[in-house]
Amino acid sequence: MIPAAFDYVRASSVDDALRLLAEHGDDAKLLAGGHSLIPMMKLRLAAPAVLIDIAGIPQLDGIAASGGRVTIGALTKHAALAASDDLRKHAPALWDAANDLGDPQVRNRGTIGGASAHGDPSADYPAVLQALDATFTLAGKGGTREIRAAEFFLGMFETALGANELLTRIAFDAAPNSAYVKFHHPASHYAVVGAAVVLTLSGGTIAAARVAITGIGDAAFRAGGVESALQGVNPNDAVAVKAATAGAARGVQARADTFASASYRAAMADVFAARAVAKAASAR
Amino acid sequence: MAFTTMVGARIRRREDPRLITGRATYVDDVRQVGTVYAAFVRSPYGHAKITSIDTAQAKSDPHVLAVYTGEDLHHAHNLKASLPVAHKMPDLKTPPHYVLALDEARVVGEAVAIVVADSPYTARDAAEKVVVEYEQLPAVVDIEKAAAGPPYVHESLGTNVAFTMPFSAGDPDKAFAEADVTIKQRIVNQRVAPVPIEPRSMVASYDAGMQQLTLYSATQIPHLLRTQLAIALGLPENKIRVIAPEVGGGFGAKLNVYAEEVVVSWVAMQLERPVKYIETRSECFQAMIHGRDQIDDLEVAAKNDGTITALRLKITANMGAYHQLLTPVIPTLTMLMAHGCYKFENIAAEVVGVFTNTMSTDAYRGAGRPEATFFIERAIDMVAQRLKLDPVDVRRKNFIASSAFPHTTATGLTYDSGDYETTMDKALAIIDYAGLRKQQEELRKQGRYLGIGISTYVEVCGMGPSAAMPAAGWDSATIRVEPTGSITVLTGVSPHGQGQETTFAQIVADELGVPIDHVSVIHGDTDKVQYGVGTFGSRGTAVGGAALKLAIDTIQAKAVKIAAHQWEANPDDVEYRDGKMQVKGDPSKSMTTAEAGFLAFMGDKLPPGLEPGLDATRRFEPPNFVFPFGTHICVVEVDAQSGEVKFVKYLAVDDCGRLINPMIAEGQIHGGIAQGLSQALFEEVVYDGNGQLLTGTLMDYAIPHAEQVPHYELDHTVTPTTVNPLGIKGIGEAGTIGSTPAVANAVIDALAPFGVVHIDMPLKPEKLWAAMQAVPSNGSVR
């Protein structure tokens, strides 16, 4: 648990961070909450020569909800998300995930930007942000670009972030009928399976659904088959929901570890997707 | 002993304020001028020949003071570089266990070299510069494959079998021939890691002028460690001081003599600098001893009414690659406790110890007894299930009757005292067992699976008579009444969470009539405290506390003589009453222990022939072990969709004899249950076929978080023992021993409608889910 030597610099602004990134190149890593990066450094799985601390950049922290759109700064901490009434109202799926993530220490330091940029295949937000169809704003040398969640999470610890880019904010349309449920790994408490569901309800039935699953494959994914099967289903009809969520992980190469086999993980994707549908439809 | 305001009271632990305000001194808090830091180079392979070690690059690092390999240590003057194992088996194979691997590494994480540098960081960096070339050898991890061998862990032995120990009593063959039913089950008691919050930690320093070695180590046995260091290093024992400061959890894993403790001490002598080594969590998973890891092949003979008549048992125990201090002893305790609290006479058993390319197993909270309790409590449930009897009735049928104590089992132990039925009945009443069974039946009809698990355990502790455990049987206590009236207690046990700074002070306060704040309890420093054995095997109070009671008796006897002399009374007419001395039946004159202590210090008013000073050192040799017992009842619900287990209730009714501080006893039970249920549900050390450790971090290896344990409901009964003068039994391990089978029985009971008879631990959701894919019986829907 003893990292290799590194230098440490503090960025004062987004531009400053980009300048430092350009200056130090591949040797550098951005440091936000440090709750994914530092554990890897302590195990010497990562050994960056320079850490560029972005945690103090003021403009990147905060949650804004207006006009049916929610915008979250990349440095917003899990604890802030977990305590946000706006989020509970407008995006309960993300609120669920923030409340169910890590422990108080992790939530008080880790950030939504870091959790997204890290691309951990068992992290919670990648599923939620895909179900919310969120847009990521990335700042780079030539300005900013925007990218949809579905194109952001590419693989295991792999995202669309360029080497010299900074994730600055995440935005999505309000999704009051949404939920996230999670099967905790007993040791890490990361998702063995996590299911995020956003529903558009019309009368008593589901008009449209977005469903995303984390913990199973190399990256979180949208369960397209389940999304279409859910159309027209009464979310309170357990039998119909169970039928619609069957095969949620179809076509995905499921991972296995000492806790759960690939086939069990895949089976749990169905179970947790169904639970998330019921929760998303329930009054909270 | 009429004056008991302290003993029995829920006094808050006196050790806690310093612990919870960060003022306690753990080994890593020990700061000495000139300290240098060690890092170990460890084998990345489960089994490999070491073909070369190149230390040149590491040695040329300007931060590095020294690098030593196994070869260096092996040739070092005076160093007996093989670690000790305590054993009594005549045929035990004890291959050399070098403190640094020599030629061959036999387990992942085995120390190959030590690097010493000017900071923990530079030491770790330099360790990566030591170039070791290995030639991988075939590894063996599976115990049964290893027993059949080759490949061999120690080629020169020509076998992986470390020992076999057969045992038989009564006529098991006849009992099996006459049985109405027999049950055969193979039960795997999986390997677990102790995971103390504080990993192994040590700092050694050598005063060359005084020729004095001082080792601070997070150990449970400072004196035994000192003795073993003297042997290993060839130093006079009076030139070694071992200090166990605050120790952050031991659970048996720090009841050992580790290679690192010897090497770090030796290096401190070479460099004449304090050398500190605090292992990382990853190293702790690899190189601290593990617990359990047995395959218990069980056969039970029973009558139709549930009476158990005989047991056949084969214990195949994983030793790991080498013996640590008690490695081969642990499974023999399992065999001795195979009876549980039941009275059958016929038993045929065999214990086989097997080497594999894994970390050594050794004492882990319960140490051999949890395995026995687990299989016998599972067996009772299996008999009940087969005969369609209530598991409560099968227990009742087979209990050793309360009138039958002391009771000698077929395996040769004499249980001191017990009343198993009263404790079970109390638990059943508290939890409303009948109501629970009704609820279970109703929920099953709705496709919900409630499970009720009972464990009626008995365990052997208060280790133990010297005849059974030479050099680890007795313990010691010194009491000094200081001139100004405060009392110093020096105890030979080495508490590290068990609370004896509080409980021992409670006893002294009552018996010697002083405010508890005037009593100071000192432990864990071999230069301060007379030789003592240490804290393990739930012996701290049952043996160390008993020694304290003897010292109190000696102090009181002398104080009485002093008081009698002042009053010109016959000492036989003076007694302690309510903590003070007085002439029998005459409360007009009294003297406190402190006053007697002052007179003993002044020396001028003592009876002729009586030595000045008021202090005493006594040792207690227990005539027997003690056998605490109890009933744990666990209620769970298992989700048929996912196999997730939810706790509904947990009740423990324990009996450890007289309680000195019920709150501390409860704390021990809480922690014990947490560790026991964790084995049932979560924990498992997994090596792959090459001996790679797959569960080497806390991200993979689950120890329970607060939200993963239930609310514990506790109660107790009191059945004293006559084994010690305090009438108490140990409680440190009982929670662990009692809880694992209670939880497993509950989970398996929940799955009974699916035809499940047994599932091996850990009872992970996936296993339960797989079992629940069967169509449930009794018409329940899923």
Ligand SMILES: Cc1cc2nc3c(=O)[nH]c(=O)nc-3n(C[C@H](O)[C@H](O)[C@H](O)COP(=O)(O)OP(=O)(O)OC[C@H]3O[C@@H](n4cnc5c(N)ncnc54)[C@H](O)[C@@H]3O)c2cc1C
């Ligand atoms: C004990 C523990 C339990 C945890 N449990 C969970 C859990 O249950 N579920 C879960 O999802 N997560 C869990 N986490 C991870 C947690 O969510 C982390 O906080 C998060 O993954 C990383 O965020 P951070 O701000 O700490 O990022 P850091 O660790 O600082 O950075 C992570 C990576 O992202 C990069 N990065 C950070 N910010 C940016 C940015 N704005 N732009 C570009 N790159 C950036 C860094 O360079 C680095 O590569 C846990 C962590 C710990 C230590």
